[in-house]
Amino acid sequence: MNSNATAILLSVSLAVAAYAAPPEGGSLQPGTLPHTWLSGGPNCVTVPDWQVNEYNENFYILRESGCTNYEKPFLYLIFGNEKALLEDTGAGPVQTAPFVMSLLEKWAKKNNHAPVKLVVIHSHGHGDHIAGDKQFQALPNVEFIAAEPAALQKAAGISNWPEGQGSIDLGGRIIDVLPIPGHNNASIALYDRATGNLLTGDSLYPGRLYVSTTEVPVFAQSARRLAAFVETHRVSHVLGTHIEQTSTPYVDYPTGTVYQPAEHSLELTRAHVLELNRAFEQMKEPATVALPDFTISVRAPRPPR
Template structure:
């Protein structure tokens, strides 16, 4: 009891200065600033069912925010179900990837551009179509898109990619691409495919990694190049705010270490799309452990999967 009374006295003795301190601290505490990033929202799930294929649109359009759109191709059209990213600057937009076969991507992109224009004074932006890499499930809509007005389609060969973005010291040096008041960083990451790039949007802190890192099977065609590229992304992202790492597919289930079989069209329990810089560190660590000989390894949120070139 005596100790209790003692501590009470002690408490009242310090009450005033402590209260003052707390008030001052509150007044001086920085407000949440979200790292200065433009915020956005990802859907709780991208999963669709196959029941309504007849009426299912070829692409689902999701506005991450007013100037950053995501399109996901429907499994009804192609089991690859790739993600396409549409980023808007002043008067210009970048579409990263044009989808897999069997879809009306030009209609979907035209609708998306119109939707953006309706909210931004009615002027449709010029469009650049570039690619996370040159595989067929990311370039199949190029011809359709190239037929639209004010569209530039970047070639898919390494030379064309390097020339368009001004990547002079491939693959060691990154470069920037200005969409008009919006700076993107373009980082060479060959290894899954020879012309693979990552794109970092400084405004939202989103890093787009194509097929190099996503919740699914990470096919490694060139093990030394892939290992170096993932290390390059780890170095590139060090000290930068990375809100999400978004790849081009989902093949994992929400069950850890488990991917859906190749060719699965509908994945009701699929993993979230978004990964983080932590996943990059985990991948880089696994590759470095493998010491240049990449072997198949199921990990919690993706699977490393060597393939022959």
């Protein structure tokens, strides 16, 4: 047997070994993501405030229209047997609560299920993710978790912030909560064990990941922990809360763009988490780093808003 044949046999057996590994990820619930999302425009009169993608029947992705607010954030709504979890409440003058509550009602009706309680959590505390907070706080039967480390620690049982992690049980569905401060002091990632989707908020998405110079070491540590997490968990998609990148590598839309007909896909992969970590590891002093699918945008600290 020559060495080529040995190499081929070896690679075949390795492939089989990988395939034959315990199907730890085989039970992940599949879902679909749209090829393109509505951003806003070109004619705002015809654009609905919200676009909903049913990734699958128990995992919804909502996008706010750029016609309502140019940030056009993504929100996530995940259903368990007893509770539904909403990540973020929108940007600008938008009616988020009535829309989300109508989705809960429709979900219950469609599944012949008793109404589930809503838990509201936030990717972080910036204004373009908490605009609808008051609407939810005014509702009965809503468990509202403020975008603050102490409130998150209490709700998810996180004993050490930010090194520890916690979880929220939606009834037959566990969501892991990982503190990843840096972009904001209350930044978290959510990992849905059912689908393997990792929600990374403004800390990783196809666009400009803002961090102030003073917070670079904090963000770097969060990126390191997130990389360690994806090394040990099956990650289907990495889903953030904005798209600012175009479909052309390294090119982003200017801040404030409403209509983005050629934007990047929402979904990133675990490889991007590793790339984020590597970029921080290689950063000798705080400086902006442009990568094909996202940019670490380092800025001078802003006065508190």
